[in-house]
Amino acid sequence: MTQLIGEFDCKLDAKGRLSVPSSLKKQLPDVERDGLIVSRGFEQNLIIYPKKVWEGIVAEMMKLNMYVPENRDFVRKFQRGATELSLDAAGRVLIPKSLTDFAKIGSEVVLACQLDRVEVWDKKAYDDLFNDSPEDFAALAQKVMGGNNGRIGDGA
Template sequence: MNIFRGRYQHSLDDKGRVAIPQKFRESLDGPEKGGGSLVITVEPDECLVVYPESAWRELEEKVGALPQMNEDLKTYLRFTIGWATDVQPDRQGRILIPQPLRDFAHLERDVWFVGLLNKFEIWNGDRLAQLTGKERIQSVSAALSGLF
C-alpha cells in the first residue's frame, strides 16, 4: 500500500522536471520502490494531485461504477479525468510536469509536495500558505472534530 505523509520543498528545473521526495519514492509502486507509473491531475484548489497507478485504478473503478448520467459526476470527470496525465519517474526519481499542468497550478521554481496518505499534492508555495493558515486550520479542525 502506498502511504505518503509529510511536506517537502523541491525545485523545478528549466524543463519542468522535479525530483519526487525520497520518502515518497520509497512508497511508490514498481520493481525498485521508486519506479512505476504515476497519474497527475488537477484539484479545484489549483494544485496538482499525483496518484500511483494502483491508487488511480482504484479511483477509476469506483467512479466507473457510479451513474454516468449524473451531471455533477460528468463535471467531476471532465475536470479530474480530463486533465489526467500519465508520467513515469526517471532514474533520478524526477517527473516531467507538462506545461498546461504547471500553468494551472501556478508552479514556478520552488514547489511543495504534501503527502495525503494514498496520493500526494504538488503546490505553489504561496497558494499553499494561503490555504493552510492558522485560522483556516482551526476552522477545519473544529468542523472535523467528530470524525476522529
Template sequence: MAFFTSEYECKLDAKGRLVLPSKIKGNLPEVSGNQLVIMKGFDPSLVVYTMQEYKKIHSKFAALSDFDAAQRKLKRQFFKNVSEVELDGAGRFLIPKGWIEHAKLEKEVIVIGAGNTVEIWNPDLYKEYLIEDSEEYSDMAKKFLDE
C-alpha cells in the first residue's frame, strides 16, 4: 500500500503537465509502474490514485446494478470523472483539460499527500478547505478517531 504525506508547492507547465514531487514519486509502489488514475474530487480538487488503490474503489462502483436508475446514475457520474494517466520519463503526467477546469488549477498548485491518495489543489481554494483552528482539529480527531 502506498503511503503519502505532506504538502508540496508545484507548478503546471504550459501543456498542463505536473511533475510529481520526488517524495511522492518515491512512494509509488513498483506494481503500479507508470500508471496512475486521476479523478475529479468531491471538493474542487483532483485526487490521484495508484492503480492498486483505484481498483478497490473501481470494483465497488462496477458492482452497482445497471437495473436500478439511481445506481446507474451514480456509476455514470463516478466513471466519467476518472482518467488514467501515465508518468513520463521525467515523472510528469498530463492533467486532462476538464480536470484542470474542475479544480480551477493555474500555474501554481499544491500537491498534498493524503494517506493512500494524493490531492492536487489551487492554492487559494486549498486554504478554504483547511482546518485553521486547533481546537476544531482536536474535536474532529476525537469525533472521528475515537469511535
C-alpha cells in the first residue's frame, strides 16, 4: 500500500513542467516504470495519483451502474482532464495547461501528500486553506476521528 508523506514547495516553469522533488520520487520507486496520472481535484486543485492507485479507483468505478445518471455524472467529472504523466530525463512532468487553468495554478505550487496521492495547489490557495484556528482543527479531528473512542491506530 502506498503511503506518501511530505509537503513540497515547487515551481512550474514557463512550459508547465514541474520538477518532482527527489524525496518524493524516493517514495514512488516504480514511478518511472508505471507512471502517474494527474486529474482535477474536488477543490480548486489537482491530484497526482500513482498509476496503481488510479487503476484501483477506476476498478471501483467500473462496478458502478452506468444506467444511473449520478454515476455517469460522477465518472464524467472525475475523469475530466485526466492525463498520464511521464518523467522526462530531468525528472520533470508536464502538467496540461487545461488543468493548471482549472486549478488557477501559477508558477509557485505546493505538492501536498495525502495518503496515497499528491495534491497540487497554487501556493497562495494552499496557504489560505490553513487560516483557521487550532481549535477549529481540534473540533474537526474530533468529528472525523472521534468515533474510534478517541484512539487512532490501535484498532480498538
